Amino acid sequence: MTVARHTWFMTVRQAxxxxxxxxxxxLLLVQPMVWLVLYGQLFRNVTRLGGFGTGSxxxxxxxxxxxxxxxxxxxxxxxxxxxxxxxxxVERFLATPASRISIVLSQIVRSAFTAAxxxxxxxxxxxxxxxxxxxxxxxxxxxxxxxxxxxxxxxxISQAIxxxxxxxxTMIAVANFIGLPLLFLSTTMxxxxxxxxxxxxxxxxxxxxxxxxxxxxVVLPGTDWGSVAGHLGLLxxxxxxxxxxATRTFRAYQRSL
Amino acid sequence: xxIVEDLRKRYDGVQALDGVSFEVREGEVFGLLGPNGAGxxxxxxxxxxxxxxxEGSASVAGHDVRREQxxxxxxxxxxxQDSGVDQFGTGRENLMLQGRVQxxxxxxxxxxxxxxLELVGIADAADRIVKNYSGGMRRRLDIALGLMHRPRVLxxxxxxxxxxxxxxxxxxxxxxxxxxxxxxxxxxxTHYLEEADQLTDRLAIVxxxxxxxxxxxxxxxxxxxxxxxxxxxxxxxxxxxxxxxxGVGATPEQVLxxxxxxxxxxxxxxxxxxxxxALEGAGIDVASVSVSRPSLDDVYLHFTGxxxxxxxxxx
Numbered sequence: 001m002t003v004a005r006h007t008w009f010m011t012v013r014q015a016x017x018x019x020x021x022x023x024x025x026x027l028l029l030v031q032p033m034v035w036l037v038l039y040g041q042l043f044r045n046v047t048r049l050g051g052f053g054t055g056s057x058x059x060x061x062x063x064x065x066x067x068x069x070x071x072x073x074x075x076x077x078x079x080x081x082x083x084x085x086x087x088x089x090v091e092r093f094l095a096t097p098a099s100r101i102s103i104v105l106s107q108i109v110r111s112a113f114t115a116a117x118x119x120x121x122x123x124x125x126x127x128x129x130x131x132x133x134x135x136x137x138x139x140x141x142x143x144x145x146x147x148x149x150x151x152x153x154x155x156x157i158s159q160a161i162x163x164x165x166x167x168x169x170t171m172i173a174v175a176n177f178i179g180l181p182l183l184f185l186s187t188t189m190x191x192x193x194x195x196x197x198x199x200x201x202x203x204x205x206x207x208x209x210x211x212x213x214x215x216x217x218v219v220l221p222g223t224d225w226g227s228v229a230g231h232l233g234l235l236x237x238x239x240x241x242x243x244x245x246a247t248r249t250f251r252a253y254q255r256s257l
Numbered sequence: 258x259x260i261v262e263d264l265r266k267r268y269d270g271v272q273a274l275d276g277v278s279f280e281v282r283e284g285e286v287f288g289l290l291g292p293n294g295a296g297x298x299x300x301x302x303x304x305x306x307x308x309x310x311x312e313g314s315a316s317v318a319g320h321d322v323r324r325e326q327x328x329x330x331x332x333x334x335x336x337x338q339d340s341g342v343d344q345f346g347t348g349r350e351n352l353m354l355q356g357r358v359q360x361x362x363x364x365x366x367x368x369x370x371x372x373x374l375e376l377v378g379i380a381d382a383a384d385r386i387v388k389n390y391s392g393g394m395r396r397r398l399d400i401a402l403g404l405m406h407r408p409r410v411l412x413x414x415x416x417x418x419x420x421x422x423x424x425x426x427x428x429x430x431x432x433x434x435x436x437x438x439x440x441x442x443x444x445x446x447t448h449y450l451e452e453a454d455q456l457t458d459r460l461a462i463v464x465x466x467x468x469x470x471x472x473x474x475x476x477x478x479x480x481x482x483x484x485x486x487x488x489x490x491x492x493x494x495x496x497x498x499x500x501x502x503x504g505v506g507a508t509p510e511q512v513l514x515x516x517x518x519x520x521x522x523x524x525x526x527x528x529x530x531x532x533x534x535a536l537e538g539a540g541i542d543v544a545s546v547s548v549s550r551p552s553l554d555d556v557y558l559h560f561t562g563x564x565x566x567x568x569x570x571x572x
Contacts, residue, residue: 009357017345020386084343092341092402095305097330098358257308 006099010106014080015113025117032069032122036062036129043189051193053220062126063133063143063215064188069122070115070147071182071208074154075175077111078162085166085253094254104163104250108155108243115151119144131219139218142228149235150211156242163249182208187216210234258283258410258442264303264313265466273299274310275466281444281459286436288457289446290553292565296466297446298338301414304444305335317410331359334403338414340395341402342387348374348398349383352405359406373401376438377431393424397431404439411436413445417452425449429456450553450565462557469560478551484525485510485555486532489544492516501539505531511558516544519558525549 018024040058047057054060081104084090093103123133123140133139161174183189185202186209192200203209214231217223259281266274274296281287289297302308304315306326314321320328342351352370356362361369374380377397382390387398396416403411416432417425433456436443447453453460454474461471470477486507490498492515499509499518507520507528522528525548536543549555557565 006358009354013343013346013350013354016350017343020345087344088337088339088341089343091307091337092335092355093358094307095330095333095335095337096355096358097327097360257302 003099003101003105006102007105007109010098010102011109011113014106014110018110018114025114028069028073028114029118029121031072032065032118033125035068036065036122036125039189040129046190049191049194051191053191053222056130058126058129059131059219060191060216061189062122062129062131063146063219064186064212065126066119066122066143066147067150067208067211067215068183068188069118070151070211071154072179073115073118074111074151075158075179076171077107077151077155078158078160078171079168080110081107081159081162082166082168082171085162091257094257100250100254101247104159104246105243107159108152108246111155111158112148112152115147116144119147133219134221135218135223139223142218142232143215145232146211146215146235149232149239150208152239153207153235153242156239156244156246159246160242160249163246163253166253182206185209186212188212207235207238259287259304259315259317259444261300261304261315262313264300264310264315266299266303266308266310266312268299272466274303274313276313277463277466277468278313279461279468279471281442283442284440285458286432286443286445286456288453288460289444289463290448290450290453290460290557291446291463292448295448295463297448297463298414300463301335301412301444301446304329305333305412306330331406332409334406334408334411336399336403336411336413336416338418340399342395342398344387347384347386348379348390348401351387351398352401355402355405361406369405369407373404376404376435377401393420393427396420396424396428400431400435404435407439408441410442410444411439413443415446415448417447417449425452432456450557454553462560464557464561464563470556474553477553477556481521481551481555481559483521483523483551485519485549485551486522486525486529487513487517487519487545487547487549488532488536489517489546490536490541491544494541497539498536498541501535501541502532505535507532511562513564 040061044057047055052060090103123143162171185199185206187203210231214228217228261277261279264274264277277296277300289300291297303310304317304322306322306329309323316322317329318332320332322329349370352373353366356366356369374383377400379394379397382394387395417428420428459473461468488498495512495515495518502509502518502520507522509518509520511519513519529546529548533543533546554565
């Protein structure tokens with residue numbers, strides 16, 4: 001109970017700071033817009049290769065861009081923790097009865113919250129570009145939830161790395177190191193049948209791809225709800241796992257004080 | 258109110274605490290005085306439950322700092338050396354969050370925040386982003402954060418470091434006033450002798466992880482029995498000078514920089530002519546002489562055998 005309350009208080013702090021500089025949310029949206037608008041147009045004919053389940057590449061791409069954006073955002077989420085560590089904000093809380101877990105959890109929740117806002121914006125732009133979600137409101141919700149879960153799964157990892165290294169340079173290196181490989185080892189931009197066999201296999205173990213598959217499933221015709229639930233379930237389990245790892249590294253950080 | 262017994266802690270091969278012991282009584286302002294790196298902050302960090310000592314024990318308001326951490330955390334306010342405010346939030350937001358994690362809510366939370374903003378004199382800036390605060394305002398907010406949940410014991414770690422002299426004096430008044438207004442027990446650390454002298458009821462001098470002496474500033478100074486006479490001579494003549502000084506009743510205590518002999522006499526002014534003529538009679542060239550009333554600097558020198566300023570700069 002205390003954990004939930006304190007997580008809420010601490011998330012409000014971070015969300016409020018974020019809202020004070022909404023320019024960041026906007027700047028972070030530039031990249032997905034480039035993918036959606038420019039890349040989507042550039043490769044519009046790629047669907048002729050077959051296996052895309054739709055003739056409209058933008059329809060194929062849009063839900064995946066939501067997930068990709070959530071993933072990229074998550075890889076940077078540890079930066080806020082490093083900032084709080086550097087400015088001793090965390091130490092100040094540690095001398096109070098504040099729930100220790102909430103200090104870490106609030107970072108993950110804030111990160112996922114940002115991803116959700118961006119998901120809505122990307123979906124609205126997609127709508128304007130002619131993308132239709134045939135499963136309606138529930139479909140929208142699934143796409144947003146896929147973004148939230150992919151984000152929190154990787155935010156947990158990012159927080160753990162932040163707490164272990166406490167250095168921005170390391171964070172940047174890790175974000176760059178995992179960012180593009182996980183993107184290319186997924187079906188974000190291309191239909192599965194068009195991928196080389198080994199990449200198809202690798203994609204099965206890629207949490208980014210789990211999110212892409214759940215989000216895309218509700219957009220394309222012939223939605224397989226079992227697959228949606230299964231992939232979201234996997235992401236939920238992974239999120240719990242990485243959050244647990246992050247709180248463990250927080251204890252290691254406390255011991256280092 | 259605070260009992261510290263034989264704390265020891267090693268950090269990366271350095272013995273940061275080497276058996277620190279002292280007691281702080283309810284309602285007093287107690288100072289830990291020492292140069293940078295003496296172990297003051299580490300002691301405070303153990304007391305506010307941020308870190309553990311390897312050995313020894315400590316309690317705050319009857320709660321063991323190791324076994325009853327949350328009870329200690331509810332009892333104390335901690336104003337760390339490096340602020341710890343969220344600089345992207347406003348002063349009021351910082352206070353409200355601090356109160357909330359301490360279990361305050363509703364009207365009490367809001368009125369207490371208002372009251373403190375008023376009390377530390379930043380009410381006008383309450384809803385401005387902390388990033389735009391001056392150093393002095395930020396320090397006031399730090400103190401307000403420490404006081405938010407009405408703690409009985411306040412820990413101030415180097416409260417005036419980084420402030421200009423004017424703001425420092427204002428902060429001293431502030432701390433004394435708050436101590437009375439909130440009937441607090443305060444433990445503060447400082448490496449400013451003047452600050453310890455002005456602000457504390459009692460103090461402990463800390464050097465290299467140990468408390469070397471404890472008492473009121475006045476007692477410590479009186480304990481030195483007399484004024485300090487510093488005689489500057491040529492370095493080769495130090496041994497001779499010490500002998501001559503001892504002969505006229507000025508007990509040599511220390512030698513600084515190989516050419517300044519510090520000795521202690523009952524009444525410096527009266528003894529001075531005799532000292533100078535005795536030295537010159539022995540053929541020793543006296544470059545300069547000075548007499549000073551005992552200061553905390555002398556107390557430090559007396560108990561550690563080291564000059565405070567030099568040690569502080571070296572650290």
